[in-house]
Amino acid sequence: MYPTHVQIKEVGPRDGLQNEAAFIKTADKVRLIDRLSDTGLRYIEVSSFVNPKWIPQLADAADVLAQIKRENDVTYAALVPNMQGLERALAVGVDEVSVFMSASEGHNRSNINKSIAETFPVLRPVIEEALRAGKTVRGYISTVIACPIDGPTKPEQVRAVADKLFELGVSEISLGDTIGVGVPTEVDALLHHLTQHFDRDSLAMHFHDTRGTALANVVESLRHGITKFDSSIGGLGGCPYAKGASGNVATEDLLYLLHGMGIETGVDLHKVQQAALSMEQLLQKPLNSKLAAVAKGE
């Protein structure tokens, strides 16, 4: 009934750190990513080549990419909003590019300063050029359950954006519950709709755990045969342009759930817990992670 193997895409260094009030030093980011590269994770989203005025926390994206120790079997990805971002990312040899937009007009505008229709002509040459450079391209769709500005999102809205992104050349779409409002019945409705149109292997889920429903939503997604999940070390994360958005589901909590269900990930839970605790020390605040708290008590 459930898949036997799941791939975890670690987004903590990007989604996690973009939302921290304090700027984390480049050397600390590099140390975190190097540590994550040694946990069995095969995919790490390391930073974001957006306008540094919008996300100053990740203004050092190029330095981070240049300084990390790359493992051959790990994909190091980054967010790119436009051609300027793509050029910066390609210059430091990013492995995979992630373009991003929203299913709702309100969040799309507040996050990237454009309507949905205005976004596709910006992304088209980015995707074409990235593919020409031999990179794979991932597409994020935010606010797939609800938008902080427009309210509930219909599955048809998500499908319309996904259709267009696949047509432009992305190989995988990550579906973001950006503000962590979703419950399993809503995930069921969304995936019931989308899996009629798209191959389930081309879909990933990106749950923020704002209201404690992320793991329940993961189980519902597994039931639909989804095998790719984004998560964030220590449950760090959030979108600064979505009011009330908090961290992603914690990688270590997701690992505990999956391993307990007999689903393989190839990732070492203990090493991830230790990396999460090192982040807690660095950030000097308790993390939103159950398994980090368990590790502290051991």
Ligand code: HMG
């Ligand atoms: P804009 O202001 O409309 O852009 O921003 P513009 O093209 O008019 O350019 C304005 C200025 O920005 C110019 O500089 C450009 O050079 C500069 P100026 O002439 O004023 O000095 N600029 C750049 N600089 C460096 N790198 C670039 C770049 N682009 C423009 N790539 C833009 C449009 C999209 C760039 C802006 O809105 C932006 O950067 N937004 C990013 C917002 C963001 O990063 N949000 C968080 C990530 S998304 C997320 O977290 C959701 C996700 O996790 C999934 C989920 O949870 O749902 C993925």
Ligand code: MG
């Ligand atoms: Mg996110």
